[in-house]
Amino acid sequence: MRLRKLRAFTLIELLVVISIITLVTGILLPSLQRAREQARRATCMANLRSIGQAVYVYANNNDDRLVPGDSAVTWAVWAQRTEAPTDEEPGRGEVNLGYLLAAGTLPVPRDFDSVLFCPSSVIGPGKPSKRAVSQNWGKDNARASITYMFNEALDGFGNSVVSGVGALLSHKNKINYLLSDGSVQTFNANPLIFDDTVGPELLQEVSARLGVCFPTSMLHTWFEQGEVNLTEARAFLNDPSAWANSKCSPEPPTPVLMANLANKSLVSDMIGYVAGHAVEPVGDTRRG
Numbered sequence: 001m002r003l004r005k006l007r008a009f010t011l012i013e014l015l016v017v018i019s020i021i022t023l024v025t026g027i028l029l030p031s032l033q034r035a036r037e038q039a040r041r042a043t044c045m046a047n048l049r050s051i052g053q054a055v056y057v058y059a060n061n062n063d064d065r066l067v068p069g070d071s072a073v074t075w076a077v078w079a080q081r082t083e084a085p086t087d088e089e090p091g092r093g094e095v096n097l098g099y100l101l102a103a104g105t106l107p108v109p110r111d112f113d114s115v116l117f118c119p120s121s122v123i124g125p126g127k128p129s130k131r132a133v134s135q136n137w138g139k140d141n142a143r144a145s146i147t148y149m150f151n152e153a154l155d156g157f158g159n160s161v162v163s164g165v166g167a168l169l170s171h172k173n174k175i176n177y178l179l180s181d182g183s184v185q186t187f188n189a190n191p192l193i194f195d196d197t198v199g200p201e202l203l204q205e206v207s208a209r210l211g212v213c214f215p216t217s218m219l220h221t222w223f224e225q226g227e228v229n230l231t232e233a234r235a236f237l238n239d240p241s242a243w244a245n246s247k248c249s250p251e252p253p254t255p256v257l258m259a260n261l262a263n264k265s266l267v268s269d270m271i272g273y274v275a276g277h278a279v280e281p282v283g284d285t286r287r288g
Contacts, residue, residue, distance in 0.1 A: 153220060
């Protein structure tokens with residue numbers, strides 16, 4: 001029997017195959033990444049709907065009252081209560097969407113799979129993980145943060161100036177937000193010229209450059225209107241503290257009822273960076 005001699009690949013043939021594989025991978029990878037991001041955005045929108053359902057359950061159990069806004073850091077769920085009476089030591093407690101956890105309307109996150117964290121959010125070096133909520137919940141010297149921003153402006157407390165460190169959008173140029181009717185919409189955060197000397201910037205880029213986050217009331221109004229108000233944005237960026245102080249009111253707020261909200265924006269995925277302990281108010285934190 002005559003044996004056939006097996007022919008090996010030549011170096012040139014191997015290089016051609018490797019080149020073809022590299023080329024095909026380069027073509028397909030962006031499409032795969034887009035598909036993965038679309039899947040994450042769908043999950044994010046489902047998370048917001050779940051949060052909306054929890055808000056309604058909370059209101060039904062509390063005489064139709066909306067979740068209070070109790071902290072200048074709108075993505076905190078356990079922090080110092082800024083709204084506590086001045087003659088009492090506020091300490092640490094549930095704030096903002098943390099009331100849903102305290103009431104049992106939503107479970108305290110125990111792992112990475114929670115409706116309180118957008119799947120596109122990132123964890124920065126040295127920053128607490130998503131498990132930090134369960135680790136810090138109930139501790140007087142701790143803070144727990146999520147990646148969804150509560151519109152505490154509806155409770156009359158949304159004009160504080162907060163550090164822009166870590167103000168990274170979950171979806172880069174898109175923001176999902178929950179309306180009070182239970183629907184979830186998407187806001188296109190396209191690059192805009194906030195400073196003529198700088199050129200077009202995304203929201204997170206201008207926040208990082210100047211070190212301040214846009215106030216909650218301003219952001220959620222833009223979501224509802226479908227566009228960024230550049231005049232308002234530039235006035236704020238020119239002097240954030242002065243802008244915040246001009247919006248403050250010494251009058252105590254009237255409890256907000258769900259029935260009176262019309263079609264307001266309640267929660268958004270504006271913050272996609274688990275900032276944890278690092279984010280502190282840097283301006284006036286009075287009611288506004």
